[in-house]
Amino acid sequence: MATETKTGLDQVTKDIIKSTVPVLREHGTDITKRFYERLFETHPELKNVFNQTNQRKGDQPKALANTVYAAALHIDQLEEILPVVKQIAEKHRSLNIKAEHYPIVGENLLLAMKEVLGDAATDEILQAWERAYGVIADVFISVEKEMYEEVENKPGGWVDFRDFEVVRKEKESDVITSFYLRPADGGEVASYQPGQYITVKAEMENEPYNQLRQYSLSWAPGNDMYRISVKREDPMGEFPAGKVSTYLHEKVEEGSILPISAPAGDFVLDQLDERPLVLISGGVGLTPMMSMLETVIDKQPEREVIYIHASRNERVHAMKARVQEITEEHANVTAYTVYDEPADPIACDKTGHLDRAWLEEVLPTNQAAFYFCGPKGFMRACYQYLKQLNVADNDIHYEVFGPSEDITAS
Template identity: 70%
Template sequence: MTTATRGLDEQTRTIIKATVPVLKEHGEKITKRFYQLMFENHPELKNVFNQTNQREGKQPRALANTVYAAAAHIDNLEAILPKVVSIAHKHKSLNIKPEQYPIVGKHLLLAIKDVLGDAATEEIIQAWEKAYGVIAEVFISVEKEMYEETKNRTGGWVDFRDFKVTKKVVESDVITSFYLEPADDNPFPSYEPGQYITVKAEIEGEPYTHMRQYSLSCAPGEGYYRISVKREDATSEHPAGIVSTFLHEKVQEGSILPISAPAGEFVLDQKDTRPLVLLSGGVGLTPMMSMLESVIEEQPDRKVIYIHAANSGNVHAMKDRVKEITEAHKNVINYTIYASPQENDQYDKKGHIDAEWLSTVLPGPDAAYYFCGPKGFMRAAYLMLKDYGVAETDIHFEIFGPSEDIIN
């Protein structure tokens, strides 16, 4: 990527770096305006972008953080390679195309001009136009490699492919699993534990398709993909989840769902033989279950500690499967925390995970830690693990949104 930035003259790079403080101050306002302008001129892109994340401000904030990081490291874009790769995985899962990048660039520049007004001089706009071209080429190049790798795998595909729901299993009061197999009966690729797929929901009465990413919740090589979806019911602050409600109420065994090939970099390192600690909250158990089921098959002697937090037993999915695994594998230990346990619930701790309790069950800082769950849970887990002395390189997490919400 340094080679790409060499195409930018020194004056352009100087201007870009000078705009960093302004972007930091006005970044979200610019990106919100960007999405407004882009959807007005290209409403078909509402088929691609998650409109719920738009309303809640997650997507504008994520884009603002990416733009800010790129501007701050314009002399050395290798510094943001991890962020590029993470976003590229999501782009691949959504089947973002190279021809969509100029549309994004055009409206980003319009938004910068619109929000900053006279402060966005012609010189600044021209500098950003050049810089965006370089940054876009980086993403297009990384994504091209990913698409080719996916397509060249046995059974691999690009874009969306129809899968049939072969089984629908209610896992708890709010979580249901869907077992998916190719509708064309042709081979399909395996995946790494922790990866996700994108479901394209075509819902009657909705003007646009809705795409949602769901972690695969079983070990690879089972002969199917499995996603376990939490039904997002309406609250005083948010409407019911459009896609989760559709899946729970409308999709049945025999239904067809278009999905993308597995993607994602939040994957279990199966070369690591140190103790493995899995922490999940709520529906965050889905990638953890894939990792747990994988490790007992591929590394049957590896020590595993699985800690799950839920509100109570009636919303705790797959607890019987976890119990079955711990009873069959003496190297696997399971702990359950319920915030509001019900009568007859079996659990190890009431309330929430805290540092004092956690320190009594963890194997020590020198282990591999993976976690997933609601944002508050993940932020607490991250801070507790850092305080516990776990190295940054041993802390792995999945968040479908800005990682800055967790680590800052």
């Protein structure tokens, strides 16, 4: 993509924006929380777009606050945040966010700033942020326009949602079920890169709004259908059962129709890299890892692969038999299993949690490409262990479930 990030802002405006950085650091999440409240009060139809579970948990306001803060911090050089822009734009494209949504967001964001900051949000500050928001929105709109055009013009590609039929439903473990999806119109499917995801639109009875959820594609590209493998999110503490995962597990059957968006995402396997590949997953984080593993044994059959999977026990471990089959057929692949509470201690290679000492023991080198995915606590631990093992920053690749969150803090 050749998107430019020239700000077009005068120096006075930039200076005012930069002066708000300390305020955003302190009050950013309060502002974005109030923003979402305002947004859904004035435009309840947008509840069809935003994940309401992430709203309840506070993940989405925090993610937006981090983005606004980064934009203010780098207002002189917005190209510094272009990687983050592209990551968010991938999600926006998969959710079918359009240019006409940006003025609505801008208006409510400025009003939320005014409400939360009170007299500290002077007219001068609000006017500066209005100009800055316009520039930042233009960057997003431009990047997303290119993404929409690219996906629409590729073979089998489409924009918005397209109906797919569930042609097979397969239980993978006590909590994970796979769904095989084929276009209901009989057409071809768009190709994708291993690690990408699709967005499912769940149209559930007795629910006032549709629900959108993103699920990684869990097998290699090149098939005439897609596969997603979904964990049933059971009630946990103050949080109820996941509406969409429960709906998929209990209501969706073979023959059901699911509208989905075209594959998206920037967490993808670099197939030009021939160095050893280390895949690390926790729980249902195995879904993009399986796509990468299936791809590399087909496209790079000589590449050394280490696959480490961690889960609570063998009953919730999905696709273990498939990984074992791959290791038996491909001498270049080695797999390890870590169980927190195994029913049978000999069913895994390590009992308890991943730790740095064990990783150092089983990893042949730190000069490799590392990809990991799983719950946020698991991801933070993986990142810290790899840094302690002196793995280079550009060799560490990860994807966070839900809104992006900084997992790099020690």
